[in-house]
Amino acid sequence: MFRKVVKCAICWMPVLLVSACATSQPQPLRGTGDLGVVIERATGQVQVIETTGRRALAQVSGLGDLSHASVVFSRDSRYAYVFGRDGGLTKVDLLTASIAGRVVQAGNAIGGAISQDGRILVAQNYEPGGIKAFDSDTLELLADVPASYGADGKRSKVVGLADLPGNRFAYALFDANEIRVTDLSDPKNPKTDRYPAGKQPYDALVTPDGRYYIAGLFGEDGLSMLDLWQPEKGVRTILPGYGRGEQALPVYKMPHLRGWAVAAGRAYLPAIGRHEVLVVDLDDWKEVARIPVKSQPVFVMARPDGREVWVNFAFPDNAWMQVIDTFSNRLVDTFQPGRAILHMEFTPKGEAVWISARDDNKVLIYDTRNRQKLAELPAASPSGIFFTSRAFRTGF
Amino acid sequence: MFRKVVKCAICWMPVLLVSACATSQPQPLRGTGDLGVVIERATGQVQVIETTGRRALAQVSGLGDLSHASVVFSRDSRYAYVFGRDGGLTKVDLLTASIAGRVVQAGNAIGGAISQDGRILVAQNYEPGGIKAFDSDTLELLADVPASYGADGKRSKVVGLADLPGNRFAYALFDANEIRVTDLSDPKNPKTDRYPAGKQPYDALVTPDGRYYIAGLFGEDGLSMLDLWQPEKGVRTILPGYGRGEQALPVYKMPHLRGWAVAAGRAYLPAIGRHEVLVVDLDDWKEVARIPVKSQPVFVMARPDGREVWVNFAFPDNAWMQVIDTFSNRLVDTFQPGRAILHMEFTPKGEAVWISARDDNKVLIYDTRNRQKLAELPAASPSGIFFTSRAFRTGF
Numbered sequence: 001m002f003r004k005v006v007k008c009a010i011c012w013m014p015v016l017l018v019s020a021c022a023t024s025q026p027q028p029l030r031g032t033g034d035l036g037v038v039i040e041r042a043t044g045q046v047q048v049i050e051t052t053g054r055r056a057l058a059q060v061s062g063l064g065d066l067s068h069a070s071v072v073f074s075r076d077s078r079y080a081y082v083f084g085r086d087g088g089l090t091k092v093d094l095l096t097a098s099i100a101g102r103v104v105q106a107g108n109a110i111g112g113a114i115s116q117d118g119r120i121l122v123a124q125n126y127e128p129g130g131i132k133a134f135d136s137d138t139l140e141l142l143a144d145v146p147a148s149y150g151a152d153g154k155r156s157k158v159v160g161l162a163d164l165p166g167n168r169f170a171y172a173l174f175d176a177n178e179i180r181v182t183d184l185s186d187p188k189n190p191k192t193d194r195y196p197a198g199k200q201p202y203d204a205l206v207t208p209d210g211r212y213y214i215a216g217l218f219g220e221d222g223l224s225m226l227d228l229w230q231p232e233k234g235v236r237t238i239l240p241g242y243g244r245g246e247q248a249l250p251v252y253k254m255p256h257l258r259g260w261a262v263a264a265g266r267a268y269l270p271a272i273g274r275h276e277v278l279v280v281d282l283d284d285w286k287e288v289a290r291i292p293v294k295s296q297p298v299f300v301m302a303r304p305d306g307r308e309v310w311v312n313f314a315f316p317d318n319a320w321m322q323v324i325d326t327f328s329n330r331l332v333d334t335f336q337p338g339r340a341i342l343h344m345e346f347t348p349k350g351e352a353v354w355i356s357a358r359d360d361n362k363v364l365i366y367d368t369r370n371r372q373k374l375a376e377l378p379a380a381s382p383s384g385i386f387f388t389s390r391a392f393r394t395g396f
Numbered sequence: 397m398f399r400k401v402v403k404c405a406i407c408w409m410p411v412l413l414v415s416a417c418a419t420s421q422p423q424p425l426r427g428t429g430d431l432g433v434v435i436e437r438a439t440g441q442v443q444v445i446e447t448t449g450r451r452a453l454a455q456v457s458g459l460g461d462l463s464h465a466s467v468v469f470s471r472d473s474r475y476a477y478v479f480g481r482d483g484g485l486t487k488v489d490l491l492t493a494s495i496a497g498r499v500v501q502a503g504n505a506i507g508g509a510i511s512q513d514g515r516i517l518v519a520q521n522y523e524p525g526g527i528k529a530f531d532s533d534t535l536e537l538l539a540d541v542p543a544s545y546g547a548d549g550k551r552s553k554v555v556g557l558a559d560l561p562g563n564r565f566a567y568a569l570f571d572a573n574e575i576r577v578t579d580l581s582d583p584k585n586p587k588t589d590r591y592p593a594g595k596q597p598y599d600a601l602v603t604p605d606g607r608y609y610i611a612g613l614f615g616e617d618g619l620s621m622l623d624l625w626q627p628e629k630g631v632r633t634i635l636p637g638y639g640r641g642e643q644a645l646p647v648y649k650m651p652h653l654r655g656w657a658v659a660a661g662r663a664y665l666p667a668i669g670r671h672e673v674l675v676v677d678l679d680d681w682k683e684v685a686r687i688p689v690k691s692q693p694v695f696v697m698a699r700p701d702g703r704e705v706w707v708n709f710a711f712p713d714n715a716w717m718q719v720i721d722t723f724s725n726r727l728v729d730t731f732q733p734g735r736a737i738l739h740m741e742f743t744p745k746g747e748a749v750w751i752s753a754r755d756d757n758k759v760l761i762y763d764t765r766n767r768q769k770l771a772e773l774p775a776a777s778p779s780g781i782f783f784t785s786r787a788f789r790t791g792f
Contacts, residue, residue, distance in 0.1 A: 029491045029492065031475070032428050032472070033428055033787050033788070034472040051471075054516065074427065075447075075745075076426065076427030076429045077425070078426065078429070095425045113749070120450065165703070207657075211701070229703065240765045243601070244629055264607075281660070303604075304790070305561045305605050305606045305607070307607075307625065348471075348787070349471075349512045349513075349789075350512070392745065394701065
């Protein structure tokens, strides 16, 4: 409210003016370091949330098909860029809870990444297969890099996109058994290097330092690893034949790898179609341990301090979570937070974890020290949860 | 401006009110992820800066003696907490460029830290020696933990304060040759564990995962390391006698260790009083390399991707910087950015580095890929540079 005593221009008597000022209710100032978004997949909406108060601040609608959505953030952590399954790329202003821009950039997309300098967004697409680069301010198309292969120039589905230092991006071609690295430091003239890899890469991660790119393979037991500090050495197969002699199970859901499961100098990787988490040492790439878990792991995520790795599972066991102690490589907890646990996100310093329970229409917040529930928030079929601290990390 | 026609309450004549509305010029909304502060040590001021536009946004005065200042940030990255040499603790609102709170909490202080959950600030003090905990919202004193030792309960200077997971804090006692860990998860009832350490710890770092606490020693050649995942094993001496057989040089400036120099599974440590950077493997704590540098190193900082370590030096060589490639452990660059290089800060994803040149009254911004200068900003005797991305890191 605006309150002021003014003098009448005619009779010169004081007038107390009390009025709503045109700008008397601006958006309140607030920091953006503790913000995030929760994808509400069923309704094409996102909730803007705040981790300090553990609450929802607002809801933004009109983002299209969010059945497989991923999110990156602007380097000032004000804007969330939401990549939808339908190829929609929506720029959401977290401070005004409004859509600041939207383009439909492909027919079928599977996520995106943002450059080291924050100026370039890249989408990874299934249809048409390839990557596209956009100005993170205007969403103007900067580059279209088709994932063409073979004599007839067919386009491959692109998976496992990750940003690298130097405004480069690494990604894998599901149909072409390749890892590619595209340098977008001059966005109008992208330069792409190609590396033959294993059969049917389905997702990938880059280590937090941006050095090692590791692609999971659907077409064979093992993973493809590229040392980006020595790319001339080419792709190396790690954990070859990890499932040898075992009965392959039907895969109910593809595991996710991107940017998560590196702890204490080791990578914790879901064994596709198997009830195991594989542990590989980043120094020699040998298998260190193989941890039996309850079901087929989907997300295998390190708590920010790396002391614990939290795992969720594919249907029919997707109500369960398990926690691995990375010091002993033993399971330390098995619990059921809710129905259809689709995703989890740790707070930046790891004191809490937010977990989406799709079929309970809830987001659950747990204390990571004692695994006690701290809060619940209602959400419509929540899936991905993404905090602005991702803006500061490579390979997310 | 506010414009409104109102009626005089007395003569009922219309009055056109034209006035600056109390809230007619609100601070523009902006994200806080790309903000930071530059300490202007000579004038007791800080500049609020923005790394996206590479510019200064505002200046805040009245922070007292900033001759040895350090800064931490609120978990929403809106507020900078500036710890001054005179014991002043000032809460600066980066969005309004104003002082949101200030206490003078000691006679002589040497920095501070913020808890994992962001609710507790801790100052490390020389006089009186100990740590004090404050509410990060109100700056209310929560706990006073004197660093008492010996029969007569003398208080030691405290150095090397670092936050740990679980709202714990590790620090070292210069006068008592001890490392202590205080658990402030119940701030009114702090619990402190004591670990005998080497002679005269002068500063320390905790590895980014919060596991290893490494204190540099002034009183002997070597460092004290405490594995916080196995504290019962006590403190271990690493790099013992690294200067054996060498002529000790006068120490022109104590090196700084906190939270910086871990890259590619190794710690890069300044050899105190020697023209060397020591490289130790975090797996076995053996010396991997000893890199001769131009002079006595002060800050030995890893670029966020860990591929390079940047080093500045003590007087009389403090105009120089050197860059070490962590892959080859060789020097790759030696250059003179300006006079009296006191500090440097990398942008969160490492594409640029901000460098303070005190005697040129400038902050210099370099591209970390080609080490070309991108910009210069005027500043009055700039020293420390701190970006809000610190809010998301343990041990800073």
